[in-house]
Amino acid sequence: MQTTGPIVRTHESALATNKVLRNTYMLLAMTLLFCAATAGVSMLFDLGRGVGTMAFFASFAIIMFVLPKVENSSAGIWAVFAFTGLLGLAIGPTVQHYLNYPNGSQIVATAMGGTGTIFLGLSAYVLTTRKDFSFMGGFLFVGFLVAVVAMIANIFLQIPVLSVALSAVIVLIMSGFILFDTSRIITGGETNYVRATVSLFLNIYNIFQGLLMLVGMGGDD
Amino acid sequence: MDIGIAGWLLAGLMLFMVARGIPAAINMVKHAPKGTLPEWLNAALLLAAVMAFVLFLMSIT
Numbered sequence: 001m002q003t004t005g006p007i008v009r010t011h012e013s014a015l016a017t018n019k020v021l022r023n024t025y026m027l028l029a030m031t032l033l034f035c036a037a038t039a040g041v042s043m044l045f046d047l048g049r050g051v052g053t054m055a056f057f058a059s060f061a062i063i064m065f066v067l068p069k070v071e072n073s074s075a076g077i078w079a080v081f082a083f084t085g086l087l088g089l090a091i092g093p094t095v096q097h098y099l100n101y102p103n104g105s106q107i108v109a110t111a112m113g114g115t116g117t118i119f120l121g122l123s124a125y126v127l128t129t130r131k132d133f134s135f136m137g138g139f140l141f142v143g144f145l146v147a148v149v150a151m152i153a154n155i156f157l158q159i160p161v162l163s164v165a166l167s168a169v170i171v172l173i174m175s176g177f178i179l180f181d182t183s184r185i186i187t188g189g190e191t192n193y194v195r196a197t198v199s200l201f202l203n204i205y206n207i208f209q210g211l212l213m214l215v216g217m218g219g220d221d
Numbered sequence: 222m223d224i225g226i227a228g229w230l231l232a233g234l235m236l237f238m239v240a241r242g243i244p245a246a247i248n249m250v251k252h253a254p255k256g257t258l259p260e261w262l263n264a265a266l267l268l269a270a271v272m273a274f275v276l277f278l279m280s281i282t
Contacts (some may be wrong), residue, residue, distance in 0.1 A: 056232055063240050087236075094229050141241075148238070151231050152276055163227060170230065195244060202237045209230045216226070 013188060021185050023193040028200055031080055035088035035201075042092025043099070055089035062086070067198065076194035084201060094209070098216050111211040118175055119204055126182040133176075133183035140176045147173060164217055170210040174203045228277075235273050242266075 042052065062083045070076045098107050126133065147169045154162045181199045184190040190199075 056236075060236060060239065063236065064243065068243055090232075091229070094226060097226065144234070144238075148231070148234050151227065151234070155227060155231075167230070170234065198240055202233070202240055206230075206233045206237055209233050213226060213230055 016191070017186060017188050020191055020193050020196065024185060024196040024200065027077065027080065027193060027197040028204075031084040031197060031201055032204065034081055035084040035091075035205075038085040038088030039092040039095055040088075042089045043096045046096075047089065047092060049093050052090045052093045055086040059083050059086035059090065063198070067194075071192055071194045080194055080197055080201075083198065087205060091205070091209070094212070098212055101216070107215045108212070110215045111208055114211045114215070115204060115208040118171075118207055119178060119200075122175055122178045123182050126179055126186065130186060131183065132187050133179045134187070134189065136176055136180050140173055140180060143169070143173050143176075160217075164214065167210045167213040167217075171207055171214070174207045174210065177203045178207075232277055235277050238273065239270070242269075 041047075059082075062079055066079050067076065067083065070079050095108055098104050098111075101107060147166055150162065151166050154166065178200065181190070181196065181203065185196050190196045
């Protein structure tokens with residue numbers, strides 16, 4: 001009888017983890033669709049970079065000032081939708097830029113397919129093996145900071161080979177963050193599905209942008 | 222390469238940094254013993270946010 005307590009707790013903890021995971025994936029799927037829809041609206045009405053920049057700043061404000069306050073309530077879900085919708089508006093002109101290339105639709109489709117494959121593959125790997133990738137956190141964050149500094153430097157240096165390399169590095173680092181974040185949900189390190197959704201969404205968003213840049217450079221005639 | 226596109230990739234990364242940095246900072250503040258959070262940490266976070274913002278503006282203009 002003495003072992004009943006811990007067993008019940010473990011069972012409850014596993015149920016709670018599965019609930020967080022299920023809610024995260026459900027919210028992630030809905031927000032990705034919403035983001036794609038707002039990006040489509042942005043392209044359909046040909047909203048320019050100005051609207052995109054404003055939408056980006058608004059999403060920045062949501063993540064800085066609104067989300068930390070509402071992430072533990074149901075209002076957090078609406079904040080995530082607002083955040084992802086605004087990011088969709090912000091990415092619309094970039095996608096339109098690539099669609100204007102001669103093989104634009106192929107570039108965008110390849111980037112989307114690549115992003116989907118990376119996300120599904122890595123998530124399936126973590127969910128199947130149940131490995132703990134928390135050891136990667138420090139390494140990934142340092143790699144991320146180095147990549148950001150190099151990208152800022154390259155704005156002034158303008159070395160095309162470096163931007164190709166950096167796009168690949170960003171895709172690699174964000175893929176690592178997918179492993180890290182999914183593993184955190186599974187091991188119970190992340191119990192808030194709103195925060196987990198935002199983390200995974202931003203990983204996917206950056207992988208898509210990185211791949212778009214990589215494939216776009218190859219396809220730019 | 223179009224500098225605007227690189228700027229947008231950088232913008233996404235900045236957003237990523239803020240999204241991770243804020244919960245981490247809140248967590249740090251919550252778990253720090255009372256009265257031990259150094260003043261320089263607040264200043265450093267504020268400075269980092271301002272620098273990120275300025276660099277983002279530089280990259281898109």
